[in-house]
Amino acid sequence: MPFRKDFLWGGATAANQCEGGYNEGGRGLANVDVIPHGKNRFSIVAGVKKSFDFEEGEYYPAKQAIDFYHHYKEDIALFGEMGFKTYRMSIGWSRIFPEGDEEEPNEEGLQFYENVFKECHKYGIEPLVTITHFDCPMGLIKKYGGWRNRKLVEFYKRLARTLFTRYKGLVKYWLTFNEINMLLHAPFMGAGIFVEEGEDKYEVLRTAAHHELVASAWATKIAHEVDPEIKVGCMMAGGSQYPFSCNPEDVWLAKKDARNHLFFIDVQVRGEYPSYLLKEYERKGFVIPYQDDDKEILKNNTVDFVSFSYYASRVSKNEPAEQSAGNIFRSIKNPYLKSSEWGWQIDPLGLRITLNELYDRYQKPLFISENGLGAKDVVEADGSINDDYRIDFLREHIKAMKAAVEEDGVDLFGYTTWGPIDLVSASTGEMSKRYGFIYVDKDDYGNGTLARSRKKSFFWYKKVIATNGEDLD
Ligand code: BGP
Numbered sequence: 001m002p003f004r005k006d007f008l009w010g011g012a013t014a015a016n017q018c019e020g021g022y023n024e025g026g027r028g029l030a031n032v033d034v035i036p037h038g039k040n041r042f043s044i045v046a047g048v049k050k051s052f053d054f055e056e057g058e059y060y061p062a063k064q065a066i067d068f069y070h071h072y073k074e075d076i077a078l079f080g081e082m083g084f085k086t087y088r089m090s091i092g093w094s095r096i097f098p099e100g101d102e103e104e105p106n107e108e109g110l111q112f113y114e115n116v117f118k119e120c121h122k123y124g125i126e127p128l129v130t131i132t133h134f135d136c137p138m139g140l141i142k143k144y145g146g147w148r149n150r151k152l153v154e155f156y157k158r159l160a161r162t163l164f165t166r167y168k169g170l171v172k173y174w175l176t177f178n179e180i181n182m183l184l185h186a187p188f189m190g191a192g193i194f195v196e197e198g199e200d201k202y203e204v205l206r207t208a209a210h211h212e213l214v215a216s217a218w219a220t221k222i223a224h225e226v227d228p229e230i231k232v233g234c235m236m237a238g239g240s241q242y243p244f245s246c247n248p249e250d251v252w253l254a255k256k257d258a259r260n261h262l263f264f265i266d267v268q269v270r271g272e273y274p275s276y277l278l279k280e281y282e283r284k285g286f287v288i289p290y291q292d293d294d295k296e297i298l299k300n301n302t303v304d305f306v307s308f309s310y311y312a313s314r315v316s317k318n319e320p321a322e323q324s325a326g327n328i329f330r331s332i333k334n335p336y337l338k339s340s341e342w343g344w345q346i347d348p349l350g351l352r353i354t355l356n357e358l359y360d361r362y363q364k365p366l367f368i369s370e371n372g373l374g375a376k377d378v379v380e381a382d383g384s385i386n387d388d389y390r391i392d393f394l395r396e397h398i399k400a401m402k403a404a405v406e407e408d409g410v411d412l413f414g415y416t417t418w419g420p421i422d423l424v425s426a427s428t429g430e431m432s433k434r435y436g437f438i439y440v441d442k443d444d445y446g447n448g449t450l451a452r453s454r455k456k457s458f459f460w461y462k463k464v465i466a467t468n469g470e471d472l473d
Helices: 041-045 068-082 107-122 138-144 151-166 180-184 187-191 201-226 248-270 275-284 294-300 348-362 388-406 456-466
Strands: 008-012 086-090 126-132 173-177 231-237 241-243 305-309 314-316 366-370 412-418 438-440 452-454
Touching: 008 126, 008 366, 041 187, 068 107, 068 452, 068 456, 086 412, 107 126, 107 151, 126 151, 138 151, 151 173, 151 201, 173 201, 180 187, 180 201, 180 231, 180 248, 187 201, 201 231, 201 248, 201 294, 231 248, 231 366, 241 248, 248 275, 248 305, 248 314, 248 348, 305 348, 348 366, 348 388, 388 412, 388 456
Parallel strands: 008 086, 008 412, 086 126, 126 173, 173 231, 231 305, 241 314, 305 366, 366 412
Antiparallel strands: 438 452
C-alpha cells in the first residue's frame, strides 16, 4: 500500500473565499473584502490600484462568498460523508482581532472557529488550519501599511498565541502563511501592501518577506511552547520551474526563477537565508532589517513539515515567448501540455517532479495543501452534475503522487484538494470557476439559492478515500 494508513485525505478552503458574514460576529474589515470581482481585481490584488474601501458600482464576492459562516454544519457533514480525514481551512484574522492591533481578541470570532473545529471532530476530521490565507485586517493596512511594517510581527504573534492557546487539543496541524511566496506577486492580497508612488517596490516587498519569515518562526516557537504535539508547516505556491529548452541560458534562468520562490522555504526549513539570496541582496543594496534576536529565532524555530499548492509547472525561457495563465504567476506556455478553460496548464507528472524536488531539497515530511481543476459545471435537468473532467484531473494527479511515494520514497502524509466545495476564485473573483465535489448554487454576480448538491466527483472521491487511494476508477 503506497499511502500510509493514516494518510490525511481531505479538502482545503480559505476563510475569505467561503465564509462570508463579513460584518457579522464583530468581524472587522479585511483586505480581501475590498477586492472586487471584474476588471479592477488584478491590479488591486497586485497592489497597483488602491482599494481600501467599498466603491459604488463594484461587486465584492467575499462579503457573502458561499456563506460558510452560516452553513458550516451542513458543509462539514458533507465532508464527513465523503470520509475526509482532514479539512484545511483558514482563520479570518479580523474575526479574531477586528482591527488587528487590539489587546484582547473578539470572543464571538473565537467561538465561531471553536464550533467549526468541534463540528469537524464529530466526523473524525482533523482540522489543518492556516493562520492567514491572504487576509490582513484593514486596520493594520491603514494604520501601519500592512506587512511592510515591523509591528505586524507583534500583532501576528498575538494572533498566533491566542489561537494555539484557545484551540489546544482541537487543532494539531497549523500552517503559518498561505503561499508565502505570493506576497512578491500579489502584495495587496498576499500581504496587505499597496506600493505607494516613489517607494522602492523591491525594498518594500523584501522587507515584508523578512517580517513574515520572522513572524512564521515566532509562531512555530509559540506553538511548540503551548503544545509540543502541534505540528507547524510552511506553505508555498509550488510547481517546478522547467527550462524551455536545454539551452544553458534557459536552464540557468529556470534555476533563478525557482529560487525566487524557494528562498522562503529555504529560510523556513533551514533557519537562515540561503547564500544566493544574500548575494542578490548585496548586489541590490538591500539590507535585511534584522532586529533583536531575529537570526536566533529563525535558526531555532524551523518548520515541522513542508506544504505546497500545486496547480501546474512553470516554464522559463531566456527570450520573449508566448505566455500561459496561472495562479497569479506568469509562465511561458509549455507546448507539451493541455490547458484548463482558464488557461492553466495541466501537468500531473509535474506533481511527481515537484514532490521529488522538494523532498530532495528539504528531507522533511511533505503535504500537498492544494490541487484541483477550476472548471465550468453544467447542472443537468435532473440536478446531476457529471464532472468527469474533474475526476480525470484529480485521478492523474493522485497517480503521480502515488508514484512519488511508492517508487521514489517521498515522505508524503496528506493531500487536500482545493475547494472541495465550490467557492470564490482568488484570481478572478468568479464563482463559475468551480473546484468542488459539492456544487453551490450561486453565480458570478451573487445570484442563487446557495443550495449545496453532490457532483459525480463527490462519490468518486469518497471511494478514493475509503480505499486509501487504491481505487481511482
Ligand atoms: C491558490 C490560492 C487559493 C485558491 C487557488 C486557486 O493560489 O491559495 O486561495 O484560490 O489558488 O486559484 P483560483 O481561485 O484563482 O482559481
